[in-house]
Amino acid sequence: MKVITTVAVTMLLGAIVRATASFENGVMVPVAPALLSETGLYAEGGTTEIDPRNRPFSPQYPLWTDGAAKKRWIRLPEGTAIDATNLSRWDFPIGTRFWKEFAFDGRKVETRLLWRVSADRWVFASYAWNEAQTDAALAPESGIPNIVEVAPGKRHSIPGIADCRACHDSARTEILGFNALNLSDDRDPNAPHAETLTADMLTLKRLMKESLITPKRTELIRTPPRINASSPEARAALGYLSTNCGNCHNRESSLASLGLNLKYEVTGSGNRASGASECAPALVTTAGKRGHWVVPEAQEESRLINPGKPEASAIIRRVKSRRPLSQMPPMGSVVVDKQGVDLLTAWVNANPEQWQTLIARCAAGAS
C-alpha cells in the first residue's frame, strides 16, 4: 500500500513538472521528462520495446546493488563518437544518455537516467515504476526512501539528486560501468555477479568496429584491457574494488587527499593495452597502510588491507558492514554482498609470502 501511495504521489508530482526544459540564468537547459516513456528509452508509444538506437552493455565488474537485476543502455547522438584520448576518462558527446534499470524479484523498481546536456552539466533522474509496470514516473529530487523490500527488514531506496552527485561528481561525471576496463572483451570469469554477454551488447571491439569511439586504438582489440594480477582472486578483487569503491576512492575525486586509490586505471601503454603494472594503486595504497578508520576489534593491527588477516583489514570490515557508521559503500546498498566479501577475504588470505614479495617489489618501484 505504501508503495502504491508513494508511486501515486510521484506520478502527480511528475505531472506537475511535465516540462522538458527550464530557464536558468537566462539560458534554456533541458530537464528530465516526467515519464520514463518520454526519455527516449523505448520505441515510440510504449515501454515494452527498447528503441534500437539504444545499445545495451554489461560491465565485466558490475556494481553491487543488493542483488538487483540490472539492464543498461547507452545512446550516443547520431554521428558522434566517444572521445577516448584519455583512456581512463572517456569524454561523452553532449546529448549522450545512459539508462539503468533495477529489478528485484522480477519486478522493475526504478530506471535511472544520466543525460549529458552541456559541456559541464549532466541531468540525473530516477523513475519509479508503477504497480502495473506500464511506465515509471520521475522521482522527486529527494528520492523515494524505502520503496521496496529487498531482504527481510531491508528496503531499497531510490536515491535523491544529492546522493547521485555524491557518487557522480557533477563537473566530470564518469560512468564507471562504461569504461575501457569494464567493456574489455577479455572478461574476468571470476568477477562476482557478472552477467553473460549477449551478441547485441557493446564491448570495446564493437565500439571500435562501429567507430563509436575515437581515436581508433587497435591495441585495445589486439590485447584487450585486463587487470594484471598475481592470481585469479587478485584480478577479480581488484576489479571488484575498482567498480564498487573506485568511483569515490580515486586520485581525482574530492577524496583524493585520503590517499586511498581503489580505481584500476587503464593507461594504454606497456606490455598490455591495460598498461598494467602488478602494483595496482588499490594494492599499493592499502596493503599494510593504516587508514583513518580503525577496525574496532583489531586496533593496533588494523590496516586498510592487512595481508593474511582479513579480520584486521578495514576495507573488508567496512564492506561487510551495513551499519550507518561504518558501511561501505556508505549509500546505495542495504544488504552485504556475500560473494564480494568472500572474494576479498580469499584475496587477503592468500599466501602471506606472496603478499610480502609483492609489497616489497612494489615499494621498490618495480612493475
Added chain:
Amino acid sequence: MKLSNIAFTSALFAAAVILTALLATASLRAAGAGEQLKAPPTPPGLTAQQVRGKYLVDIMGCHDCHTPMKMGPNGPQWDMDRMLSGHPEQLTMPAAPALPPGPWIGVASATFTAWNGPWGTSFTANLTPDKETGLGDWTVEQFIDTMKTGKDRGKGRPVLPPMPVQNLANLSDEDIRALFAYLQTIKPIKNRVPQPIDPPDQR
C-alpha cells in the same frame, strides 16, 4: 538506526546543547563569572574573511562541543588550551550508561565532547589545522561538502548528533569558506579523536 532518525535526533540534541549552554552561562552570570564562557579575543592580522569566520565560529556555537569543557572554580568553562580540538584523545570514555525506557534520549560527557544516544557514541571532531588529526589535510571543498550534505567529506558516513547539520546545510558557500579560512589560522593541536561507536544492538 536510520539516517532520518539520525537527522531528527541531531536537531533535538542541537536544541539541547544550546539550552544547556544558555543555562550554564546564566548560572555563571548569576555567580558573577560570565567571563568563563567568553569567545576568545580576535588575534591581529586576520583577513576580513578570517574575521568573518571567527565571528561565525563564536556565534554558531562551535565551541560548545568542539572546545572541551573543564571544571573551574565557578563551574564548567572552556579549556582554551584545547581550543576547538574536539574530544580529548586521553579521555577514554567508559561504556555509556544504559537509560531506562522513557523520555530521556541520551547522555553527554562532562567535557561536552562525547555524546551517546540511539545513534551510538559520537566524539566531537578536531577542527584545528593539525595535519594528521585535524582539518589540516582537508580541502575547503571537502569542508563545504560535509556541511552541505551532512556526510563525512560529502560522501562518507553521516555526520552524527549533536552536530546540527540540518542548520548548517543552509549556510552560504561564502560563509563556509570563511569558517574554514578562520579554522586554518588557529593553533594546531595534535589530538586524534576516537571514531564513533555503533549502538550495542548493531555491533
